[in-house]
Amino acid sequence: MTQPRVDRDALTATVEKIVSSTPLIDIHTHLYDPAFGELLLWGIDDLLVYHYLVAESFRYFDMPYEKFWSLSKQAQAELIWDALFIRHSPVSEACRGVLATLNALGLDVRKRDLPAVRKWFQGWNVGDYITRCMELGGVQKICMTNSPFDDLERPVWERGFQRDPRFLAALRIDPLLVAWGDTAPILTKWGYGVGVSLTEKTISEVRRFLDHWTERIKAHYLMVSLGPEFDFPADTFAARLLEKAVLPHCRDNGLSMALMFGVKRRVNPQLRLAGDGVGLSKLSALENLCGRFPENKFLVTVLARENQHELCVLARKFRNLHVFGCWWFTNVPYVIEEMTRMRLELIGLSMTPQHSDARVLDQIIYKWQHSRRLIAKVLADKYVDLAQTGWDVTAEEIQRDVSNLFGGEFKRFCAGPCAELSYTKGHK
Ligand code: HDL
Ligand code: ZN
Numbered sequence: 001m002t003q004p005r006v007d008r009d010a011l012t013a014t015v016e017k018i019v020s021s022t023p024l025i026d027i028h029t030h031l032y033d034p035a036f037g038e039l040l041l042w043g044i045d046d047l048l049v050y051h052y053l054v055a056e057s058f059r060y061f062d063m064p065y066e067k068f069w070s071l072s073k074q075a076q077a078e079l080i081w082d083a084l085f086i087r088h089s090p091v092s093e094a095c096r097g098v099l100a101t102l103n104a105l106g107l108d109v110r111k112r113d114l115p116a117v118r119k120w121f122q123g124w125n126v127g128d129y130i131t132r133c134m135e136l137g138g139v140q141k142i143c144m145t146n147s148p149f150d151d152l153e154r155p156v157w158e159r160g161f162q163r164d165p166r167f168l169a170a171l172r173i174d175p176l177l178v179a180w181g182d183t184a185p186i187l188t189k190w191g192y193g194v195g196v197s198l199t200e201k202t203i204s205e206v207r208r209f210l211d212h213w214t215e216r217i218k219a220h221y222l223m224v225s226l227g228p229e230f231d232f233p234a235d236t237f238a239a240r241l242l243e244k245a246v247l248p249h250c251r252d253n254g255l256s257m258a259l260m261f262g263v264k265r266r267v268n269p270q271l272r273l274a275g276d277g278v279g280l281s282k283l284s285a286l287e288n289l290c291g292r293f294p295e296n297k298f299l300v301t302v303l304a305r306e307n308q309h310e311l312c313v314l315a316r317k318f319r320n321l322h323v324f325g326c327w328w329f330t331n332v333p334y335v336i337e338e339m340t341r342m343r344l345e346l347i348g349l350s351m352t353p354q355h356s357d358a359r360v361l362d363q364i365i366y367k368w369q370h371s372r373r374l375i376a377k378v379l380a381d382k383y384v385d386l387a388q389t390g391w392d393v394t395a396e397e398i399q400r401d402v403s404n405l406f407g408g409e410f411k412r413f414c415a416g417p418c419a420e421l422s423y424t425k426g427h428k
Pocket of ligand 2: 028
């Protein structure tokens with residue numbers, strides 16, 4: 001059989017058009033419903049003091065860390081702008097992202113005029129700006145990261161507020177699992193009858209806490225980030241609380257559990273939020289969790305590039321494992337392309353290739369612009385490979401596949417409370 005003639009350019013153009021225009025669900029961010037006020041970061045100074053840029057800037061600073069932290073946000077932003085944009089070309093992904101966002105917003109970065117950019121932002125109100133950023137990013141729903149242990153966030157939930165339907169909630173429980181010794185007394189103060197030892201009473205009270213906050217925020221899933229040392233089974237509070245309280249809670253409520261493996265917290269504490277690093281995870285722990293709890297659904301992303309292949313192989317073994325995102329230090333073009341290619345070739349379309357992890361609202365513009373381009377590139381390659389066998393995919397099939405990658409598969413996997421995630425045009 002001769003090799004069919006494939007019009008690579010036409011097929012690529014179709015893929016690019018569909019990928020660039022398909023609205024998506026951003027399944028993990030650090031953004032907030034506007035009701036949270038100052039917790040929702042946006043604008044040029046927040047873009048510049050994003051912790052990725054802080055870490056990159058300190059490589060050029062001689063000043064003591066505390067001197068930088070004592071400066072105003074604007075002064076910090078100006079030091080970062082000078083170091084990473086003016087004195088050196090802004091080639092890193094985080095630097096390029098700032099410029100891509102400003103460019104998409106219609107600002108002329110060629111002028112390199114930071115005061116003028118700052119003035120432009122003063123003309124916006126947050127409500128209109130949320131809409132503008134979501135339009136430019138093609139983002140239909142934003143999943144927040146919601147922690148009852150955050151002293152600024154908790155009071156807003158306790159007061160109650162009218163939810164913006166574009167913002168979905170996810171219950172983040174790191175302190176419960178990875179710092180139980182410090183967290184037990186906090187739960188006690190909040191009226192939960194827990195002790196450090198995991199008695200039946202304590203487990204029941206931890207479940208009451210989970211029930212309470214899952215209901216209060218209408219959590220679409222629970223989530224935790226885990227260090228490279230995490231193991232399962234293991235005689236640790238994290239493993240035992242996960243098994244005895246958290247996973248039964250998820251099963252009873254039809255909720256997925258997001259496990260984010262491999263973060264080494266506070267590698268350099270002087271960098272504060274920018275001070276975390278990465279470590280190789282034991283994915284045998286994930287293998288054991290997926291195998292022992294087949295009724296639980298695990299959304300998983302791993303931080304070490306070296307763990308990505310094993311994660312894909314595990315996804316082939318366990319249908320209750322859903323792989324998502326190019327998280328944090330893997331969220332750079334070189335690694336995004338490699339991970340997306342690996343995933344499509346090993347697990348096909350049953351995954352969610354990306355989330356933004358945005359901490360600053362405007363970032364959804366560049367994070368999605370950059371990732372859409374890369375996902376389109378890899379997908380086009382795969383469809384050309386198919387066409388060369390004689391299998392032609394239609395534009396409708398490409399749209400179906402892309403809609404699934406951009407939230408459809410996530411929704412199907414999480415079915416249950418997530419079923420309300422509308423995928424229709426506009427917002428419910
Ligand atoms: O733990 C997480 O959810 C990470 O995404 C951290 O928040 C990290 O600081 C981050 O913002 N990564 O992009
Ligand atoms: Zn995150």
